[in-house]
Amino acid sequence: MSFVSDVPAAPSTEALAHFSASLAYETDCADVHAALAASNTPPDFVLLDVRGPALFARGHVPGAVNLPHGKIVESKLADYPADTLFVTYCAGPHCNGATRGAIRLARLGRPVKIMTGGITGWLDEGFELIEAAR
Template sequence: MTSLVSAVPAAASVVALMHFSNRLTFETDCSDVFASQQAGDLDFVLLDVRGPHAYERGHVPGALNIPGRLITADVLAAYPKSTLFVVYCAGPHCNGANKAAVKLAALEYPVKEMIGGVTGWLDEGFELSGGIERSVSAAIGCEC
């Protein structure tokens, strides 16, 4: 009897290697961002792409706030084209980070998404900065 998992065969190892290796060029996770911050390895700009009210209620420490809808060449003019941006939004239920990543890539900046966003950050047990509202639901809002 075949399980639902194996009903569709797994990809060949060479294809799986390419797929998962490619994903790592597009994504990072909350744990890697946190570890890089703790080590002082800040060779990227962490960008919270939610609206300003959500950012003020709570954001990942060290993140700048540029709402996705405001990402333009003029806003980013101070950053060299080699600047790696790591974008995040509310969480896996929101595509704001994906939309921001599209804009950054179209402007020819390297970009990765911090998968999980604020939800993932909190799930890892990491603290948020800013704001007086510390409840999870208050901090996660998107506004994008």
């Protein structure tokens, strides 16, 4: 028996519920890229880079809005309708900023997902970052 099979897999019905539910909380870089690249429709979400302004300026996902997770408050969201879907990202899997931002948005009653992988995942997929205008 290996460490992989030492703990039995969940029954298929439980696995289906678990993995299906995970998509309600997260999306991936490829799906975000495809949505942003679709020329016939604007994105149906707001992509939030929740890192600090200096990191955002050095390179961010095209179309992202910089709003550090610690500054996510209702007054900063006033221009967005209450049903706006926000997608948060940070530096990558080693960073919990996207989760912190998602928690703040959820506490404010806003729909939210995390873009798994963050900047690291974006670059791993071969997508480009842009620098902030100076």
